[in-house]
Amino acid sequence: MYKAKALLGEKAGEVIYAKDPDLTHDLCRRWKIYCYECTQFLYFNESKDSEKRDNWFSHYDYPDKNCSERNSSDKGKAQQGFSSESREQDLETAESFIEKVFYGIDPEFFQRQNSEEIEDNSSLILSSIKWLQENLQYKCNAWISHYCRKVGFLGWKNPGREISYLMDWLHVLYRRHDVLENLLGYFISIYLSSEFEINAIQAKFGTSSSNQKEEDLIWLIILDRVIGQLSSVARDGVSSTIINTVALRTFIEFKIPPNEKKTPFRGKLKYTLDNKQMSVAVKNLESGDLVEYVCFDKDHTNYFYYIRYGKGNDISDSKSTGFSKDDSLHLHMDDDGDLAVKGFLDRKLAKSVTKGISKVLLNGSAYSMLVFLRKGYISRDVAEKAAQLALRFEFGNLSPPEAFEKFRSLSGIKTR
Ligand SMILES: [Zn+2]
Numbered sequence: 330m331y332k333a334k335a336l337l338g339e340k341a342g343e344v345i346y347a348k349d350p351d352l353t354h355d356l357c358r359r360w361k362i363y364c365y366e367c368t369q370f371l372y373f374n375e376s377k378d379s380e381k382r383d384n385w386f387s388h389y390d391y392p393d394k395n396c397s398e399r400n401s402s403d404k405g406k407a408q409q410g411f412s413s414e415s416r417e418q419d420l421e422t423a424e425s426f427i428e429k430v431f432y433g434i435d436p437e438f439f440q441r442q443n444s445e446e447i448e449d450n451s452s453l454i455l456s457s458i459k460w461l462q463e464n465l466q467y468k469c470n471a472w473i474s475h476y477c478r479k480v481g482f483l484g485w486k487n488p489g490r491e492i493s494y495l496m497d498w499l500h501v502l503y504r505r506h507d508v509l510e511n512l513l514g515y516f517i518s519i520y521l522s523s524e525f526e527i528n529a530i531q532a533k534f535g536t537s538s539s540n541q542k543e544e545d546l547i548w549l550i551i552l553d554r555v556i557g558q559l560s561s562v563a564r565d566g567v568s569s570t571i572i573n574t575v576a577l578r579t580f581i582e583f584k585i586p587p588n589e590k591k592t593p594f595r596g597k598l599k600y601t602l603d604n605k606q607m608s609v610a611v612k613n614l615e616s617g618d619l620v621e622y623v624c625f626d627k628d629h630t631n632y633f634y635y636i637r638y639g640k641g642n643d644i645s646d647s648k649s650t651g652f653s654k655d656d657s658l659h660l661h662m663d664d665d666g667d668l669a670v671k672g673f674l675d676r677k678l679a680k681s682v683t684k685g686i687s688k689v690l691l692n693g694s695a696y697s698m699l700v701f702l703r704k705g706y707i708s709r710d711v712a713e714k715a716a717q718l719a720l721r722f723e724f725g726n727l728s729p730p731e732a733f734e735k736f737r738s739l740s741g742i743k744t745r
Contacts, residue, residue, distance in 0.1 A: 335360035342494030367396035370423040389420035460544035475535030582671040594693035611685035625706030691719040
């Protein structure tokens, strides 16, 4: 497709054109370009010809591929082999921006929040989601239109642009059900516990009825606060300090899968490392500035952190990560006798942790279960089980102690 809209920056709320000769990947990343039909984020493709007249936008690889724009325009390009998400534009970074914006309303709250708190208000959350579904197009639109005409957004002095910008944001929020649920949980707990100048809020949105439904009142409060947050984000961007503090923790539990190919053995084991804590980088994010780490700590055998940090941060020093057992993940044998992990983790990391921990435990490179055992980061039974998983593809079902000895001999280490 050749047209998109921008959520941020000087073009916020406006249409941008792929053929614009001044458009760059960098600008598209900063402007958070999205599809005017489905509000999914898009990425920019630069045509190889120097005229740049054939530049275009594509939808990311979202699970929901029903957008008519995606189907009418992306397909042809994909068939020509142009479908790769390019130049450090990636879906994960684009979508995590949504979380930063909305959780930025109260970072400390969303950091603390856990699933139990949401459960308590679940029926009101569900009816409020339904409310949005039923009222977004008319009632919400009427409220927002009144707001933009009477109060105005960011001094844009262009009600048409303001209304469509705010309505697009609400569609973006509606598309992200997980964020919407958390946000509702937050506002409902506030709404039920605080006094509000509801008359003043009603006046801003041109509604004054005293017998409004509970969901109406909740959404008026939400719109008021969300518009405040969006104006600060549109004016100043999202605060970079929120990146590491906003995190919704979720309980995860999974079995560590065996290697699906031969375990590579290479490199010298890093026996010389003498840190109380060790952090091993396991994934570079495509956005280029974030790295995910598995961190072990001597004082907490069989526990590890899975965290995401900016590239510039040195986290090899134990002080900077503040390892705490309550916040970390536990390596253990589950009831089936399998090597498993459980604990609380940032929701956004839940997908990559399985790969990350397998990568460090099961490979035969400079960091492996041999080093972790030697350093006291993991126990012997965990190391033996990890060796079994590491070698299963190549050597079948060795017993854990056999596998451990095999692993050690393959690694060339002739210690006890
Ligand atoms: Zn679309």
